[in-house]
Amino acid sequence: MTVRRFHAEVATAIGTGALGAAAVIGALELGHGWSESGPESGYFPFYVGVILILASLWNLGAAIVARQTAQGDDGAELFLDRERLLRLGRFIGTMLAFVILTVVMGIYVGAASYVAWNAWRSGGYRAWVALAIGCGFSVALYLVFEVAFLVPLLKGPIEPLLGIY
Amino acid sequence: MxxxxxxxxxxxxxxxxxxxxxxxxxxxxxxxxxxxxxxxxxxxxxxxxxxxxxxxxxxxxxxxxxxxxxxxxxxxxxxxxxxxxxxxxxxxxxxxxxxxxxxxxxxxxxxxxxxxxxxxxxEFIVWVKADAPYKTVTDLIDAAKADPGKIPFGGSQSKDTDETLVALIEDTTGADFKYVPFNGGGEVGVQLAGGHIAANVNNPNENAGQWQAGAVRPLCVFAPQRMAKSAAIHDGMGWHDIPTCKEQGLNIESYxxxxxxxxxxxxxxxxxxxxxxxxxxxxxxxxxxxxxxxxxxxxxxxxxxxxxxxxxxxxxxxxxxxxxxxxxxx
Amino acid sequence: MENFDLLMHGFGIAITPFHLMLMVVGVLLGLVVGVLPGLGAPNGVSLLIPLTFTLDPTSAIILLSSMYWGALFGGSTTSILFNIPGEPSSVATTFDGYPMARSGQSTRALTLAFMSAGIGALIGVVVITLLAGWASRFALRFGAPEYFAVYFLAFAAFIGMGSASPVKTVVSLATGLLLASVGMDNVTGEVRLTFGFSDLLGGISFLVVVIGLFGIGELLATVQEGLRFRGVSSRIDLRDMLRTIAELPRYWATTLRSGLIGIWMGITPGGPTAASFMSYGIARQASRKGAAFGSGRPEGIIAPETADHSAGTCAMLPMLALGVPSSATAAVMMGGLMIWGLTPGPMLFATKPDFVWGLIASMYVSNIVGVILVLLTVPLFAALLRVPFSIIGPMIVAICFVGAYTVSSATFDLWLVLVFGLVGYVLSRLEYPLAPLVLAMVLGHKAENAFYQSMVLSDGSLGIFFANPLVSSIMVIALALLIVPKLLHIGARLRGRRPASQEIR
Missing domain, CATH: 3.40.190.150 (Bordetella uptake gene, domain 1)
Structure with a gap:
């Protein structure tokens, strides 16, 4: 499993092009013309969207041309080799798990588990040390945000049981 | 103390x-x-x-x-x-x-x-620039009737309280202003003081500073009776001295x-x-x-x-x- | 000379043990909120406002403004060490500050940033002291077309000299403009590009995007190279700090120019964020080593920091004298002013001289206090970098998400950070410049509003942008900044020389 630069360029160009298309569609609902009192509210999104689509097409074309002109090794320039892909995948995977856990259980549980998991798995700390680091971090968050600055953070089903709202 | x-x-x-x-x-x-x-x-x-x-x-x-x-x-x-x-x-x-x-x-x-x-x-008050020719709100409305769609009337946001009030004035009197929306009352106040617009309907405290400095002048307030007495703000005039719009012949009793x-x-x-x-x-x-x-x-x-x-x-x-x-x- | 007497009177008010203590407390609190992304200065200041009801207004504003200065300093710290801008206005500091820290010179980068920030703030206060009356009259001359011209100038100055692929710059710019236009548009009263999602109604927050693109994006780049920070600084050395301070006079031209840009953008409605971008752009253009910007040039730190702080300071002037806040923090302070019973406006200077001149004098003192305090924290922050990545990395991730959540207490923003993190990583790997996207998000919508207002005022005629000497000259300078570098570039190519930017890349 590797990702080539060509594929990354193409995917990005398609992504930005899709964003442009979405803007054009959204702007059409609003009216994109020039009324008597100046531009309608869809005017800017519409033309910016069109420009974005054109620029994305250009980038797409440039990526294809670059691949055809540079034969062999250059055209196959790597974006991510196997090792890096795995490392990134693992990092993003745990980050995704962290976000899901946070949305369901609140930031404190999410952050404590996430920090503890990483300290345990990639830091090589013993499980209980890792857990202590994670919980300590969450307590620090609580003290700084909720106690000192009165900014409420996202809470899940557990905090009310502890009497923390 | x-x-x-x-x-x-x-x-x-x-x-x-x-x-x-x-x-x-x-x-x-x-x-x-x-x-x-x-x-x-x-x-x-x-x-x-x-x-x-x-x-x-x-x-x-x-x-x-x-x-x-x-x-x-x-x-x-x-x-x-x-x-x-x-x-x-x-x-x-x-x-x-x-x-x-x-x-x-x-x-x-x-x-x-x-x-x-x-x-x-x-409250809402009609304000004009201090050196504007309009003495009462009727003068301002007459000017808009004489020159329809040309007198810029500033306000905070679109389809919000300010534009609604301007539309209400237009409906009541048949005048036609050019409504220019800005992002907030403070901004509209400065635009008026700088003479970039002809009038606005700011709340009292949004224009108080400019009034104090004599850069803008209130014409009338959209309330059934005058505002409470206060210390003089500019040139011996306080909030209570602003006539109601009804007094000046603009038939909007309260807004x-x-x-x-x-x-x-x-x-x-x-x-x-x-x-x-x-x-x-x-x-x-x-x-x-x-x-x-x-x-x-x-x-x-x-x-x-x-x-x-x-x-x-x-x-x-x-x-x-x-x-x-x-x-x-x- | 009259202003000078008033200033001396102000010093008499500002320099009391109680006020000095307030300054220290304010700056320290500001540092804390500035360092944590999301918990920015507006948050901190609005939190303190209820506490100030028992203080007299002069003490209250000294406390609040000191907190603001502290937050501005703190915002630069995380920009440099972790590539996470704590405040919008410190985004431009990441461009060279982070690479310099990464190459093992974090002490130098932080010292440069703090010193030039302090100098910038002092330049700003001197201008306020000397030109208060004139500057507020000048600001009144800015109507919608002039606003548009100023935003356009900031764009032109920054975009004109980019060294990245022009088409990719366009993509980045357009993406930023579109992101900024999502949500309810106050000026036209329309809801745009939300596709029926209520979460998008309030728009996409600039801070959320920046935390994702820069904070998470950079962590991904770090992870890709192995689970450690690149080029961790070995030791913090006091001599390092002194040596850096000694090299500052060498960059006097950059400092002076950036200070002036900051003053201009602080008094006109551009604001500190625009000032820092514009100053960075112009510094890159002016430097012979322009193309090396982005790899840790000292001017690349000095320029945005000086401009940011001189603009931040000068921005107090429109707030006090006109009642127009040019930043979120200034808006909160203005709210405080009203609660204390002070009416911002041209008469404030005449009716409350103790308050105004006490505040101005306190700006001199509290910025010096700020520089000293923040320099003392340098070793502390640099020590953070020695914590193993497997601990500090996830903590930074968690703080990024917490910060994004606090912006508007919405879980939707957590997903946005994740998405923008991935986007930021991919875009920067593919050499899409991210700065135009950020600038477009900050200024795009404001520029569009000003354009719309101008068109309403002129009944749709573009001539309004050249209708008076003020707006025409700003437009001409902007167009020149946009076009001249391109012409020079083409000229150099025609003469058969390769342009400098390509030698480095």
Whole structure:
């Protein structure tokens, strides 16, 4: 499993092009013309969207041309080799798990588990040390945000049981 | 001296605060959800109340202020809808709660929230540049009739209170202004002082500084009677010396923006009663009177049926304007 | 000389043990909120406002403004050490500050940033002291077309000299403009590009995007190279700090120019964020080593920091004298002013001289206090970098998400951070410049509003942008900044020389 630069360029160009298309569609609902009192509210999104689509097409074309002109090794320039892909995948995977856990259980549980998991798995700390680091971090968050600055953070089903709202 | 006065008032509030009337009181921190960004008029309204409640120990639990000003305040109202029946989320707004859903497609209606109280009315005044030729509001209207669509009238935002009022003036008199929307009252005030627009309908405290400096001049206020007496602000004139628009022959008797407090729909009646009582104590506190004077607003306490009647009346009148202007999304 | 007497009177008010203590407390609190992304200065200041009701207004504003200065300093710290801008206005500091820290010179980068920030602030206060009356009259001359011209100037100055692929710059710019236009548009009263999602109603927050693109994006780049910070600074040396301070005079031209840009953008409605971008752009253009910008040039830190702080300071002037806040923090302070019963406006200077001149004098003192305090924290922050990545990395991730959540208490923003993190990583790997996207998000919508207002005023005629000498000259300078570098570039190519930017890349 590797990702080539060509594929990354193409995917990005398609992504930005899709964003442009979405803007054009959204702007059409609003009216994109020039009324008597100046531009309608869809005017800017519409033309910016069109420009974005054109620029994305250009980038797409440039990526294809670059691949055809540079034969062999250059055209196959790597974006991510196997090792890096795995490392990134693992990092993003745990980050995704962290976000899901946070949305369901609140930031404190999410952050404590996430920090503890990483300290345990990639830091090589013993499980209980890792857990202590994670919980300590969450307590620090609580003290700084909720106690000192009165900014409420996202809470899940557990905090009310502890009497923390 | 100032500190002493506040100390005394805190002491007097503490006497009031024995919650004998309370069948319900909050058991967890109360969230004050503000339908404007930090520093806005609604934000100052909420924070003043927060400070009176906390210092008078009228609410035992801590009060946290959350600013949710996105989408002209819609963010705060959606939050209220999501927290249906939660008595710990108090929402602070103006009339935008019930007016916004008429002009924008939003995922809530005014029915998703219930009104608790209105504590103040912000007035609207027609202002012109100090050296403008208009002596009364009629002069300004006549000028717009003579030169239709050319006189720039500034206001805060589109399809909001300011533009509605300008549209109302146009409907009543047949004049035709060129409405230019800006991002907030302060900005409109400076645009007028700089002479980039001919008039605006700012709230008193949004233009007070420029009036004091003699850069702008009030023509009339949209209220049934003149505003309360105050110290002179410029050239011997105070707020009370501004004629009402009716006096000057503009037939709009009253146009005011209420400062309102809401709870999510289906909140238990005891909780509503608790907040009504607490807000009543706030209204009677000297700090509140001080806030009203400093921000040049009129103190009006509305709760229960009187509040509902005010809301219904104001909504019906405004929606008629929305329909006439073609802004209504219904 | 009259102003000078008033200033001396102000010093008499500002320099009391109680006020000095307030300054220290304010700056320290500001540092804390500035360092944590999301918990920015507006948050901190609005939190303190209820506490100030018992203080007299002069003490209250000294406390609040000191907190603001502290937050501005703190915001630069995380930009440099972790590539996470704590405040919008410190985004431009990441461009060279982070690479310099990464190459093992974090002490130098932080010292440069703090010193030039302090100098910038002092330049700003001197201008306020000397020109208060004139500057506020000048600001009144800015109507909608002039606003548009100023935003356009900031764009032109920054975009004109980019060294990245022009088409990719366009993509980045367009993406930023579109992101900025999502949500309810106050000026036209329309809800745009939300596709029926209530979460998008309030728009896409600039801070959320920046935390994702820069904070998470950079962590991904770090992870890709192995689980450790690149080029961790070995030791913090006091001599390092002194040596850096000694090299500052060498960059006097950059400092002076950036200070002037900051003053201009602070008094006109551009604001500190625009000032820092514009100053960075012009510094890159002016430097002979322009193309090396982005790899840790000292001017690349000095320029945005000086401009940011001189603009931040000058922005107090429109707030006090006109009642127009040019930043979120200023808006909160203005709210405070009204609660204290002071009416911002031209008469404030005449009716409350103790308040105004006490504040101005306190700006001199508290910025010096700020520089000293923040320099003392340098070793502390640099020590953070020695914590193993497997601990500090996830903590930074968690703080990024917490910060994004606090912006508007919405879980939707957590997903946005994740998405923008991935986007930021991919875009920067593919050499899409991210700065135009950020600048477009900050200024795009404001520029569009000003354009719309101008068109309403002129009944749709573009001539309004050249209708008077003020707006025409700003437009001409902007167009020149946009076009001249391109012409020079083409000229150099025609003469058969390869342009400098390609030698480095």
């Amino acid at each position: 100032m500190k002493k006065a506040i100390g005394a008032s805190v002491a007097s509030l503490m006497l009031l605060s024995v919650p004998a009337w309370a069948e319900w009181s909050p058991e967890r921190p109360v969230e004050f959800v503000v339908a404007s960004g930090a520093g806005g008029g609604t934000d100052n309204f909420a924070r003043t109340i927060q400070s009176v409640l906390t210092r008078g120990k009228l609410v035992d639990q801590p009060i946290v202020v959350l600013n949710k000003g996105g989408g002209s305040g819609a963010e705060a109202f959606l939050y209220g809808k999501q927290n249906k029946a939660d008595p710990n989320k108090v929402i602070f707004a103006t009339n935008n709660v019930y007016l916004l859903p008429h002009v924008a497609k939003l995922a809530y209606t005014a029915k998703d929230l219930q009104p608790v109280a209105a504590l103040a009315m912000d 005011q923006m209420p400062r309102t407090v809401w709870l999510p729909a289906d909140t238990p009646p005891e909780a509503v009663a608790f907040y009504q009582q607490a807000l009543k104590s706030v209204f009677e506190s000297p700090e509140w009177q001080e806030y009203l004077t400093k921000t040049s607003q009129s103190g009006t306490l509305l709760t229960g049926d009187a509040l509902q009647a005010f809301i219904d009346g104001s909504e019906a009148k405004t929606v008629a304007v929305f329909k006439a202007q073609g802004w209504s999304t219904e």
